[in-house]
Amino acid sequence: MAIYEHLQHFDGKPVVDWELGTPLTDPSETAYRISISWEEHEASSQWTDKFAQFLAEPGVEEVTALIVGPWEGAMESDGSSEAATEAIVAARERLPNLKAVFVGEILAEEAEISWIQQSDLSALFNAYPLLETFYVRGGNGLHLGSPAHDHLKTLVVQSGGLDVEVVREVVAALLPALEHLELWLGTENYGATTTVDDVLPILNDGLFPSLKYLGLCDSEIADAIAVAIATAPILDQLEVLDLSLGTLSDEGALALIAAPSIGKLRSLDIHHHYVSPEVVDQLLALPVSVDATSPESAVDEDDRYVAVSE
Amino acid sequence: MCYYVIVGNPDSNRIDFFQQTLQRLGHPPARIAAWADLLEGHARLPEIVQAGDCVRIESPGRDFDVERLLLVAGAAEAPPGERLSALEAQSLVFERGRIWFPHQWYLGLRRALRQIEGQLAECPPHRLTNGLAEIVVMFDKAQTHARLCAAGVPVPESLPDVRSYGDLTEKLRKAGWGRVFVKLSHGSSASGVVALRTDGRRAQATTTVEMARSNGELRLYNSRRLKVYEDASEIAELIDALCRHGVHVERWLPKAALNGASFDLRVVTIGGRACHTVVRQSRSPMTNLHLLNMRGDVEAVRDRMGTAAWAQAMESCERAAACFPSSLHAGVDLCITPSFRSWAVLEVNAFGDLLPRVLHDGMDTYEAEIRAFASAGD
Numbered sequence: 082m083a084i085y086e087h088l089q090h091f092d093g094k095p096v097v098d099w100e101l102g103t104p105l106t107d108p109s110e111t112a113y114r115i116s117i118s119w120e121e122h123e124a125s126s127q128w129t130d131k132f133a134q135f136l137a138e139p140g141v142e143e144v145t146a147l148i149v150g151p152w153e154g155a156m157e158s159d160g161s162s163e164a165a166t167e168a169i170v171a172a173r174e175r176l177p178n179l180k181a182v183f184v185g186e187i188l189a190e191e192a193e194i195s196w197i198q199q200s201d202l203s204a205l206f207n208a209y210p211l212l213e214t215f216y217v218r219g220g221n222g223l224h225l226g227s228p229a230h231d232h233l234k235t236l237v238v239q240s241g242g243l244d245v246e247v248v249r250e251v252v253a254a255l256l257p258a259l260e261h262l263e264l265w266l267g268t269e270n271y272g273a274t275t276t277v278d279d280v281l282p283i284l285n286d287g288l289f290p291s292l293k294y295l296g297l298c299d300s301e302i303a304d305a306i307a308v309a310i311a312t313a314p315i316l317d318q319l320e321v322l323d324l325s326l327g328t329l330s331d332e333g334a335l336a337l338i339a340a341p342s343i344g345k346l347r348s349l350d351i352h353h354h355y356v357s358p359e360v361v362d363q364l365l366a367l368p369v370s371v372d373a374t375s376p377e378s379a380v381d382e383d384d385r386y387v388a389v390s391e
Numbered sequence: 392m393c394y395y396v397i398v399g400n401p402d403s404n405r406i407d408f409f410q411q412t413l414q415r416l417g418h419p420p421a422r423i424a425a426w427a428d429l430l431e432g433h434a435r436l437p438e439i440v441q442a443g444d445c446v447r448i449e450s451p452g453r454d455f456d457v458e459r460l461l462l463v464a465g466a467a468e469a470p471p472g473e474r475l476s477a478l479e480a481q482s483l484v485f486e487r488g489r490i491w492f493p494h495q496w497y498l499g500l501r502r503a504l505r506q507i508e509g510q511l512a513e514c515p516p517h518r519l520t521n522g523l524a525e526i527v528v529m530f531d532k533a534q535t536h537a538r539l540c541a542a543g544v545p546v547p548e549s550l551p552d553v554r555s556y557g558d559l560t561e562k563l564r565k566a567g568w569g570r571v572f573v574k575l576s577h578g579s580s581a582s583g584v585v586a587l588r589t590d591g592r593r594a595q596a597t598t599t600v601e602m603a604r605s606n607g608e609l610r611l612y613n614s615r616r617l618k619v620y621e622d623a624s625e626i627a628e629l630i631d632a633l634c635r636h637g638v639h640v641e642r643w644l645p646k647a648a649l650n651g652a653s654f655d656l657r658v659v660t661i662g663g664r665a666c667h668t669v670v671r672q673s674r675s676p677m678t679n680l681h682l683l684n685m686r687g688d689v690e691a692v693r694d695r696m697g698t699a700a701w702a703q704a705m706e707s708c709e710r711a712a713a714c715f716p717s718s719l720h721a722g723v724d725l726c727i728t729p730s731f732r733s734w735a736v737l738e739v740n741a742f743g744d745l746l747p748r749v750l751h752d753g754m755d756t757y758e759a760e761i762r763a764f765a766s767a768g769d
Contacts, residue, residue, distance in 0.1 A: 085648040085674060118730040119645050156645055157569030158590035190645045190653045190676075190729060196588060196595075270621070391595065391619060 083189035083389055084218075084239075087114070092146040092181035092214050101134055108143040109178070114186065116150020128152035129168045136175045146181040146214075156191045161198035161222055170208040181214035192219075193391045195241040195271040199223035206230045213258075220272065223247055229255035234291075237263040241299070241390040242271030245279050252282045259289040263296030263323065268390045277305040284313035296323030296350075299387045303354075307333030311340035320347040325372070326388035330355040334364055344368050353388040355379055393518075393765060395421035396440050398429065398507065399449030400457060405745055406449065412757040426451045430460035430503060435510055442515035445764060448507070448526065450742035451500065452579060455485045462492060465499030488612040490575075490583055490600070493636045497577035501527045518768055520760070521741065522717025529715065529741040532576050532639035538714045545707055545735045547572075547726075550640040556630035559640065564591060568642060572676075573630060576637035579740070582613050583633055586643060586676035587626070596620040597676050602629055617675050643676070644735055647727045649695065654687050655737065656725040658705065659744050659756050660712035662763040665705040665723075666751040667744075696731045704734045711736045719767075720744045720760055 088096050091112035099105075099113045115135055117128050128149070135141065147169070154160030162184050169182070182205060185197050197219025203226025206212065213234045217223065220240030227250045236259060238247060243266050251264065262283070267273040280297060282288060295315060297306050303324050310316060324333070334356045337343055348370040354377065356364070361373045379385045395413065399406050401423050410420055428434035440446060451457045462480035469475075474495050475483075483491065504523045511519065528534045539546045550566065553559045553573070563571065569590060575583030585598040601614040602625070609632055620626050630638075646653040652672040659667040670687030693701045708723040715721055722743010727734045744756040751759060 083674065085652050086650075118732070119728045120730060120733050154569075157567070158588060159567070159569055188645075188648060188653075188729065189674075190648060193588075193595075196590070391597075 083193060083391070085189055087150075087188065088112075088148070088183075088186060091148055091183060091216075094146050096148060098150075099135055101131065103138075105138050105140040105144065108140040109145055111144075112146035112148055112181065113144060114148035114150050116148075116186075117153045117155070118151075119156060119191075122151075122153050122156060126153060128165050132165070132168050132172070136172055141175055142177055144176055145178050147176070147179060148183040148186045151187050151191050155187055155197065158192065158196050158198070161200040162202070162219075163200035166200055166202055166205060170204045173208040176209075178211070179209050180211060181216075182209070182212065183216035183218075185218040186216075187218060193241070194219055194239065194389055195221065195267075195391050197221060201226070203228060206233070220244060220247060220267065225250045225254070227251075227253035227255070230258075232258050234258050235261040235263075237261070237296075239263075239265045239299075239389070240267045240273075241265070241387075242267035242269065242273040243275060244272055245274040245276070248275045248279050252279070252288065254288075256289055258291055260291050261294040261296075262289060262292060263294070263298060265296075265298045265326070265389065266300035266302065268299075268301050268387050271390050273301065275300075275302070277302055277309050280306060281309060281313075284309055284315045287314065290318075293319060294321040294323065295319055296321075296325070297327075298323055299326035299389050300324070301328050301385075301387055303327035303329040304333035304336075308336040311336040311343075316340060316342035317345060319345070321350070322346055322348075323350040325350045325352045325354075327353070328355055328385040328387060330382075330385070331357050331360045334360045338363050338367065348372070353377060355385050392418060393443065393445045393768065394419055394441065395445050395447055396424060396436075396517075397421045397447045397449055398424045398426060398436075399447075400427075400451065400454040401425050403449070403453060404747075405742075408745070408747055409447075409449075409757050412755065412761065416758065416761060418761070421447070426454070426457045426503075427460060429507065429510075430457065430464060436507065437510055437513040440511065440514040440517050442517070444514075444517040445768075446511065446517055446519045448504075448519075448521040448523070450745075451503075452742070458491065458496065459483050461496050461499035461503060463499065464502045465492070465495035465497070468498040468502055469495040486612075488601075488614060490578075490611040490613060490636075493575050493577040493583065497530055500530060518764070519717075520719040520764055522715060525715040525718045526741045529718075529721070529739050530577055530579075532574055532738070535714075535739050536639065536641070539711055539736055539739070542710060542714050544711045544714070545733070547641040547644050547735050547737070549642070553634060553638055553640045555634050556627040558634075559587075559630060560589065560594075562640075563589060570643040572641050572643050573633060574639050574641070575633060576639045579742075583611070583636070584677060585629065585633065587630070588643070593621070594623055594626050596626045596629060598629065599677060600629060600633070602632070617677065641737075644726050645729050647692075647695075647729045647731055649687055649691055652685070652687070654692070654727075656692070656704075656727065657743065657746070658708040658723045658725055659720060659746060660708055660723060661720050661744075661756070661759050662767060663709055663712055663716075665708045665712075666759055667746050667749045667756050668751075669746055669749055692727070696727070700732065707734060707736060711739055715739065719764055720756070 201224040206228035466477040570588040672687040722740035724738040
């Protein structure tokens with residue numbers, strides 16, 4: 082499995098693929114996606130040129146949400162998000178209201194998640210102090226720095242195999258407003274190096290006082306994470322725990338069922354999992370809304386796969 | 392009313408369905424000339440075809456005896472090296488999914504079709520639904536690609552004459568391409584297809600081909616489960632093995648998606664017109680139907696493209712079919728890019744019209760073909 086369709090909404094706003102010469106009709110209520118299509122790539126168009134044209138449109142200063150789709154070369158594994166990132170950083174004066182950014186909304190048919198070349202995105206946080214929502218897809222070459230940012234509410238890193246350095250950057254970040262943290266840890270085969278010890282600070286140390294949604298998704302260590310969360314203080318503050326897309330099995334699920342604070346959750350998402358039907362029934366009996374759809378089956382542990390990897 | 396003679400495999404569902412359609416339309420049942428009998432000389436078309444008959448050539452596929460006989464027929468024509476002698480071919484034992492000698496098989500098919508042509512020349516006046524020489528071209532992906540290119544049909548760019556993995560990576564580097572499909576030149580459907588991606592340092596091959604080693608010999612099998620190879624030496628081994636049978640390499644165009652899966656189209660042209668269309672959806676780079684993929688909604692694709700672009704895309708399929716003017720039908724595979732603004736013809740299949748229960752103007756493919764052929768003969 083992988084990601085095959087574009088977002089229809091981002092930051093609560095309908096997504097529009099911006100094309101050259103299209104006026105911005107409702108800039109504050111639209112999420113603009115700027116990408117270099119296959120046809121544009123063939124015609125040697127550059128993402129930064131298209132973005133420069135976008136910035137020249139009347140009303141661009143009202144834009145609040147921006148999606149970076151494939152840049153030139155993204156489909157040919159040739160070139161990273163660096164130039165696009167620099168262009169967005171340089172555009173801070175033209176985009177004073179920008180609150181939501183997604184870097185690398187690229188589909189599997191364009192470039193599988195493990196082939197997306199990211200870059201150092203840390204300058205975006207400094208350039209946009211009012212940013213509230215930040216999504217990135219692809220963990221290769223990715224750096225977030227360790228942002229100190231007063232307004233960021235949502236941080237989502239989608240990856241097929243996340244390097245532990247990125248997790249450490251998040252752990253070291255100062256994000257007092259962060260409500261939604263989602264890290265797709267992925268599989269060792271595609272570069273995942275995070276162990277449960279690396280995420281313990283998030284679970285135990287009250288790093289993010291406003292955190293309500295914690296997603297540690299698409300992970301091969303979902304069981305170990307679930308066991309750690311079951312007795313961690315983070316459960317007292319979360320509304321949503323998202324362990325979806327990974328290899329959660331009975332071991333992790335039973336630990337969650339036995340967790341003293343599990344009832345404080347509003348919802349638990351484990352879709353795409355390896356939990357047995359009997360234990361799923363026990364989960365569904367919890368006083369929590371549980372999404373346990375997409376059960377997978379495996380002959381043995383080595384046969385368990387995360388949902389999004391290559 | 393015309394009597395049909397079908398050259399085909401008598402036990403195949405293709406013949407079943409065609410006979411059912413004939414019966415439904417009030418036609419007499421077709422007489423069958425079995426591929427195996429023709430290849431073994433047990434039957435000759437001059438003894439079967441009568442004046443005024445319609446002769447239809449069906450796929451020789453999915454029958455191991457026929458596959459073996461085509462390999463035997465190809466033994467005389469195959470160049471030495473990667474080939475089996477007639478005796479070796481004769482003694483092959485069935486193995487599920489095994490990819491034998493696709494080039495030799497193709498040479499055998501070509502020889503068999505020439506024999507059919509010779510026998511038909513001895514028959515009383517009749518009409519033929521398939522151009523025999525055109526079938527041969529359609530079973531050669533490079534020749535088909537060249538023919539489409541020359542006719543201005545949009546196709547993915549190709550890398551000609553790839554001989555080995557080393558050759559391929561060198562050509563990719565020169566072309567600046569990051570991903571391609573490597574297909575057996577003479578494979579049908581998803582047989583021997585590799586979706587290859589590389590950034591010059593690492594590579595990834597997603598494929599229907601499974602490699603197995605037995606007594607030091609590398610064997611290739613078609614698998615229904617996709618395999619992903621990441622190890623450079625394994626990928627090299629795989630591509631080298633395919634290259635020994637001849638490959639056609641094309642740029643991997645990104646495919647559009649609907650309802651959570653990417654897709655391409657199978658468009659059956661009949662009498663030169665784009666008719667039956669199936670949306671083949673997949674969550675992998677391979678969309679061929681018998682890999683257990685699902686069918687999507689044609690109307691949704693048409694709506695998304697807009698009627699003008701849809702009409703142009705169908706026209707591209709018809710131009711592809713026009714490259715094979717003696718063929719009553721062709722199965723054209725069409726890729727639409729994620730912007731829904733451009734498209735390219737990926738394949739033209741000589742026997743791509745088996746689409747049971749798919750209707751166009753209220754008719755399935757076989758009924759539409761029978762009616763189109765009848766009116767063409769008027």
